[in-house]
Amino acid sequence: MENQSTITKKLPSFIETRLNSFLRDMTEPYENSRPLPVSSRPGEGSVVMQSNDYLSLSLNDSIQSAHLNAIAASKENVVMSAVFLQDEEHKPDFENRLAEFVGMDGCVLSQSGWAANIGLLQTICEPETRVYIDFFAHMSLWEGARIAGAQIIPFMHNSVNNLKRQIKKHGPGIILVDSVYSTIGTVAPLPAIYEVAEEFDCALVVDESHSLGTHGPNGSGLVNEMGVRDRVDFVTTSLAKAFAYRAGAVLGPEKLITALPFVSFPAIFSSTVLPQEIARLDATLDVIRNADEKRRRLFEISDSLRSGLQNIGFKIRSDSQIISLECGDEQNTEHVRDFLEANGVFGAVFCAPATPKNKAIIRFSLSADMSNREIDQVLTVCQAAYDRPDLNFY
Numbered sequence: 001m002e003n004q005s006t007i008t009k010k011l012p013s014f015i016e017t018r019l020n021s022f023l024r025d026m027t028e029p030y031e032n033s034r035p036l037p038v039s040s041r042p043g044e045g046s047v048v049m050q051s052n053d054y055l056s057l058s059l060n061d062s063i064q065s066a067h068l069n070a071i072a073a074s075k076e077n078v079v080m081s082a083v084f085l086q087d088e089e090h091k092p093d094f095e096n097r098l099a100e101f102v103g104m105d106g107c108v109l110s111q112s113g114w115a116a117n118i119g120l121l122q123t124i125c126e127p128e129t130r131v132y133i134d135f136f137a138h139m140s141l142w143e144g145a146r147i148a149g150a151q152i153i154p155f156m157h158n159s160v161n162n163l164k165r166q167i168k169k170h171g172p173g174i175i176l177v178d179s180v181y182s183t184i185g186t187v188a189p190l191p192a193i194y195e196v197a198e199e200f201d202c203a204l205v206v207d208e209s210h211s212l213g214t215h216g217p218n219g220s221g222l223v224n225e226m227g228v229r230d231r232v233d234f235v236t237t238s239l240a241k242a243f244a245y246r247a248g249a250v251l252g253p254e255k256l257i258t259a260l261p262f263v264s265f266p267a268i269f270s271s272t273v274l275p276q277e278i279a280r281l282d283a284t285l286d287v288i289r290n291a292d293e294k295r296r297r298l299f300e301i302s303d304s305l306r307s308g309l310q311n312i313g314f315k316i317r318s319d320s321q322i323i324s325l326e327c328g329d330e331q332n333t334e335h336v337r338d339f340l341e342a343n344g345v346f347g348a349v350f351c352a353p354a355t356p357k358n359k360a361i362i363r364f365s366l367s368a369d370m371s372n373r374e375i376d377q378v379l380t381v382c383q384a385a386y387d388r389p390d391l392n393f394y
Contacts, residue, residue: 030334036360037349039341046344047374049364054214054321055287055294056369058244063283070279082109082272086261092275094282099251101220101285102212103229106257108250109273110266113209113238114140116248118147119264120205120236121174123256125150130173132166134158136183138207139353141176150174157181160192164200172201179222180210183350183361185322187211190222194231205234213242214295214321219288243284247273294368301370308379312386314393324350324361325382326394333360336391343381 011019026035042048057063078085085091092109099107110116121144125131131150133141136157145152153170156162163175175197177188190206197204208221216225219242223229234256239247250260261267302321309316309323316323327333330351337349340362351360364378385391 029330032334032338036330036334036337036351039337039346039349042341042346043344046346047370047377048346049366049370049378050346050348051367052210052241052365053244054210054242054298054365054367055219055244055291056367057242057284057287057291060244060284060287063244063280063287066283067276067280070276074274074276076275078274079271081268081270083261083268085272092273092278094278094285095249097282097285098249101218101289102208102235102251103220103224104235104251105254106252108257108260108267109278110248110250110264111270111273112246113138113207113236113240113248114143115266115270116236116238116250117141117207118144119260119266120234120250120252120256121145121148121150121176122265123260123263124174124203124234130170131176132163132173132202133176134178134181134188136181136186137176137178138182138209141178141205141207145176158186158189160189160196163193164196167196167200167202174203174205176205176207178207178210180215180320180322182210182322183355183363184324184326185318185320187222187319190226190228190232194228198231203233204231205236206232207236209236209238209241209248210320210322212237213288213291214298219291219295239281239284242288243281245277245280245284247277247281291368298366298368301368301372301375302366304372305364305366305375305378308375309382312379312383314382314386321366322363323366324363326359326361328360328392328394329358330360332392333362336385336393337362339385339388339391340381343384345378345381 027033095107095109110119117140125148127149129150130153131145132153132155134157135154153166155166177193179188194204206223211222213219215222223232234252237249239245298321306316306318306323327336347362347364350363355361
């Protein structure tokens with residue numbers, strides 16, 4: 001009798017064609033026949049800058065202990081949607097603490113930063129709501145606006161004048177920006193953007209995923225550092241960056257916090273964040289509040305690497321701990337990646353759909369525990385890459 005486990009059901013031809021097209025585009029253009037973002041394995045002594053653990057907290061002893069103790073102590077069965085847990089008894093205190101930390105009225109936890117942005121925009125957008133989105137904003141903001149049926153109107157990256165022209169042409173709506181942009185590490189001019197929002201009666205959404213924990217007083221984010229906390233309508237964040245775990249959050253006025261868990265599809269149709277996970281995040285918030293030395297060190301090494309790369313000749317647009325080499329087309333990016341990795345330097349390749357076609361980058365995400373020796377190693381290898389006539393940078 002034929003072993004049933006070896007039988008592969010034939011897919012309908014239109015699905016086979018689609019999948020084959022994806023696989024062909026992902027592998028055929030590249031010399032190693034692998035998708036471009038897939039790197040080789042770092043060896044001993046390699047400098048790895050692929051993680052978003054900016055404050056190096058993922059293996060923090062006190063955070064790990066709080067998580068393990070909460071797992072051991074947990075006696076509650078909460079494997080259910082959070083829609084059933086929206087009462088004072090079940091609402092986690094961490095949500096109130098995070099809202100107070102950021103300076104917003106309230107907070108709703110989500111399963112990810114992606115789910116936070118999708119859920120928020122589904123809640124505040126009606127079909128055909130005008131949404132003004134920075135060209136480099138995170139894909140979750142674009143997708144949230146699309147799913148909500150909004151009229152999506154992009155504006156040039158960090159161009160307040162272009163944003164103003166678009167709003168004058170189309171009318172009031174919702175402005176979507178990242179505080180720190182995840183591809184090239186630029187910082188949004190939040191005070192100027194708020195002035196436009198106020199002038200034209202627009203709402204302002206700021207995604208603080210790459211700045212909460214790293215920027216602002218005690219790590220409370222760029223909305224606080226730039227003094228616009230009372231002027232931003234909604235803040236979203238991923239807690240998989242400086243918080244070094246898997247969750248997200250939406251922060252805003254009480255009316256939103258009350259309504260969103262019953263309107264947002266990601267909130268309704270996903271299981272809640274578990275109590276032991278919340279205990280970990282709660283302990284992480286305590287560490288982040290007291291991590292000024294780690295933040296100082298993160299900015300120190302970011303400034304050092306940025307200025308070193310600029311002195312070599314690279315065009316570096318970053319103002320943050322995210323620093324990217326702009327490599328252009330995908331084939332050139334493959335060659336740059338292979339050269340860097342062969343010399344022990346590992347960044348993260350961003351290509352379509354994370355960037356436009358033929359505008360790929362290699363992103364270096366820095367962390368507070370990196371040494372001066374590692375920064376010197378990265379600069380030495382990047383100098384060698386820059387000097388090679390067969391590698392191009394833009």
